Amino acid sequence: MAEAYRLSIDAASAALAVRDISAVELTRAVLARIEATEPALRSFITVAADAALAQAQAADARLAGGDAPALCGIPLAIKDVILTRGLRSTAGSKILGNFVPPYSATVTRKLLDAGAVCVGKANCDEFAMGSSTENSAYAITRNPWNLSCVPGGSSGGSASAVAAGQCLGALGTDTGGSIRQPAACCGVVGIKPTYGRVSRYGVVAYASSLDQVGPLGRTVADCAHLLGAIAGHDPRDSTSVDCPTPDYRAALSGKLAGLRLGLPKEYFVDGMQPEVEQAVRAAVRQLESLGAAVDEVSLPHTEYAIAAYYLIATAEASSNLSRYDGIKYGFRAEAEALLEMYRRTRAQGFGAEVKRRIMLGTYALSSGYYDAYYLKAQKVRTLVRNDFLAVLDRCHAIVTPTAPTTAFRIGEKTADPLQMYLADIFTVSVNLAGLPGLSLPCGFDRTGLPIGLQLIGRPFDEQTVLNLAYAYEQATQWHLQQPEI
Amino acid sequence: MSLSPADVRHIAMLARLELSQEEELAFCAQLDHILEHFEKLRQLDTENVVPTAHLAEMASAFREDVVSHVPAVAELLANAPARDGDFFKVPQIIE
Numbered sequence: 001m002a003e004a005y006r007l008s009i010d011a012a013s014a015a016l017a018v019r020d021i022s023a024v025e026l027t028r029a030v031l032a033r034i035e036a037t038e039p040a041l042r043s044f045i046t047v048a049a050d051a052a053l054a055q056a057q058a059a060d061a062r063l064a065g066g067d068a069p070a071l072c073g074i075p076l077a078i079k080d081v082i083l084t085r086g087l088r089s090t091a092g093s094k095i096l097g098n099f100v101p102p103y104s105a106t107v108t109r110k111l112l113d114a115g116a117v118c119v120g121k122a123n124c125d126e127f128a129m130g131s132s133t134e135n136s137a138y139a140i141t142r143n144p145w146n147l148s149c150v151p152g153g154s155s156g157g158s159a160s161a162v163a164a165g166q167c168l169g170a171l172g173t174d175t176g177g178s179i180r181q182p183a184a185c186c187g188v189v190g191i192k193p194t195y196g197r198v199s200r201y202g203v204v205a206y207a208s209s210l211d212q213v214g215p216l217g218r219t220v221a222d223c224a225h226l227l228g229a230i231a232g233h234d235p236r237d238s239t240s241v242d243c244p245t246p247d248y249r250a251a252l253s254g255k256l257a258g259l260r261l262g263l264p265k266e267y268f269v270d271g272m273q274p275e276v277e278q279a280v281r282a283a284v285r286q287l288e289s290l291g292a293a294v295d296e297v298s299l300p301h302t303e304y305a306i307a308a309y310y311l312i313a314t315a316e317a318s319s320n321l322s323r324y325d326g327i328k329y330g331f332r333a334e335a336e337a338l339l340e341m342y343r344r345t346r347a348q349g350f351g352a353e354v355k356r357r358i359m360l361g362t363y364a365l366s367s368g369y370y371d372a373y374y375l376k377a378q379k380v381r382t383l384v385r386n387d388f389l390a391v392l393d394r395c396h397a398i399v400t401p402t403a404p405t406t407a408f409r410i411g412e413k414t415a416d417p418l419q420m421y422l423a424d425i426f427t428v429s430v431n432l433a434g435l436p437g438l439s440l441p442c443g444f445d446r447t448g449l450p451i452g453l454q455l456i457g458r459p460f461d462e463q464t465v466l467n468l469a470y471a472y473e474q475a476t477q478w479h480l481q482q483p484e485i
Numbered sequence: 486m487s488l489s490p491a492d493v494r495h496i497a498m499l500a501r502l503e504l505s506q507e508e509e510l511a512f513c514a515q516l517d518h519i520l521e522h523f524e525k526l527r528q529l530d531t532e533n534v535v536p537t538a539h540l541a542e543m544a545s546a547f548r549e550d551v552v553s554h555v556p557a558v559a560e561l562l563a564n565a566p567a568r569d570g571d572f573f574k575v576p577q578i579i580e
Binding site for chain 2: 098099100102103195196209235236238239241301303304306307308310311318322325326327328329330331332335336337338339340341342343344346347350352355356358359360362363366373375376377378379380381382383385417418421433434
């Protein structure tokens with residue numbers, strides 16, 4: 001079978017079921033692809049070839065017995081902020097450079113229990129803080145469509161790996177757009193589920209009230225498979241919600257009749273790349289031609305979302321990252337006294353962006369500033385959420401661009417952190433409101449870089465968002481384009 | 486609002502971070518620039534708005550206090566940068 005690494009999960013699963021290909025053969029094909037492309041891309045922090053082949057062998061045994069789950073034998077990449085028992089997990093940071101977790105995240109365990117094969121740990125911005133994967137302590141991942149551009153971030157390694165055929169699907173995490181933005185930059189599909197839909201147990205915490213794990217895949221159906229496998233209540237995560245998980249893949253109908261979509265006027269702003277606006281408006285017309293009704297709507301607090309988001313995210317980060325003290329695990333700097341050891345360990349272990357966010361968050365929470373910054377941001381969060389809920393009361397979903405531009409060049413925004421923060425302008429509100437959001441390819445700019453379309457749904461209604469994306473994907477060819485690498 | 490190097494040093498102490506002089510200066514300018522953008526929130530009247538701290542609209546999750554999942558002590562200690570038997574070792578705290 002030529003280019004087995006290019007198969008969708010759907011197609012690979014069918015081929016595995018009838019034994020057209022074995023899980024070991026498929027995994028070998030993916031590992032060979034990683035070997036060929038990794039020197040240019042750097043999508044991974046750790047490639048786990050031996051463990052992957054052992055998992056593939058076990059998957060073959062299950063497949064031979066018949067009745068194996070759809071993900072049995074499917075090679076996947078897992079973002080390095082998600083713990084994998086016995087396999088080094090660094091969160092993209094030097095401070096966890098030698099950390100081998102004694103347990104797995106619930107999402108990892110669920111995938112491995114379903115027979116999936118983990119080929120490695122995907123590169124990411126340190127502690128998932130960034131919009132370009134330039135903040136990894138290990139390497140800058142490159143965009144498979146143009147090696148001088150970023151893959152987006154912070155799940156840039158996951159998105160790049162999926163786009164380049166280094167795995168058939170991947171897990172990322174999304175705190176302010178970190179699944180959707182790199183999915184858009186790399187021309188793949190990514191979904192951030194409703195807050196609480198997927199367990200965060202064993203996921204290195206950045207901003208606990210915003211973080212959510214989700215899948216990236218080459219097709220909408222592949223994301224539906226992966227989401228179905230990782231979703232569900234987890235008693236080990238007190239914020240995981242107890243509600244039934246639909247069979248997302250089986251329920252994809254592609255029928256849009258009766259669906260009402262909102263097109264927020266605040267998401268078409270000055271300074272956005274004209275090709276992005278054109279592609280998104282064309283996609284909206286396509287959705288209309290497929291049977292959806294589209295209304296212009298307003299989300300009036302959009303312009304305040306970035307400030308509210310960064311205040312809340314950095315405040316939570318400063319608290320979550322206090323656990324890196326050089327005592328229980330990770331890197332420790334030498335020092336005579338305890339306080340000195342804490343300060344040196346953190347100074348040498350954390351990168352510049354992480355320190356910047358810890359500083360911002362500590363300031364926002366400090367005495368005298370709490371009300372002006374943190375509390376104010378939490379109130380603005382209420383306004384942002386209410387905007388969405390009012391629109392979603394009469395619309396089934398909201399359509400927007402995923403990002404104002406296509407992938408930018410490596411180094412272009414590193415000198416100005418605020419410019420980097422603004423790259424997430426269309427995605428952060430969705431995290432503040434806790435809603436499901438999906439990005440899928442809807443075109444290319446004139447330099448050949450992919451453009452992303454974002455679909456935002458009602459709380460716990462991932463199914464409508466997936467179905468909308470599926471209908472659009474069936475009617476277009478964008479997802480069939482592949483980067484030449 | 487303008488952040489002074491002394492403010493940055495104070496925040497760095499609260500955050501348990503040792504900063505070099507270059508970092509101090511760079512953060513002073515960058516944080517000031519970012520906070521200036523955040524001032525935009527002041528335009529909004531939020532007098533009667535209830536803050537949203539969390540989105541999971543659920544009661545606190547309680548369970549019986551029973552041990553259900555513990556990695557082995559050896560596995561937990563394997564990641565310790567310094568240990569003494571089954572203890573984490575730290576610089577001397579008490580004279």
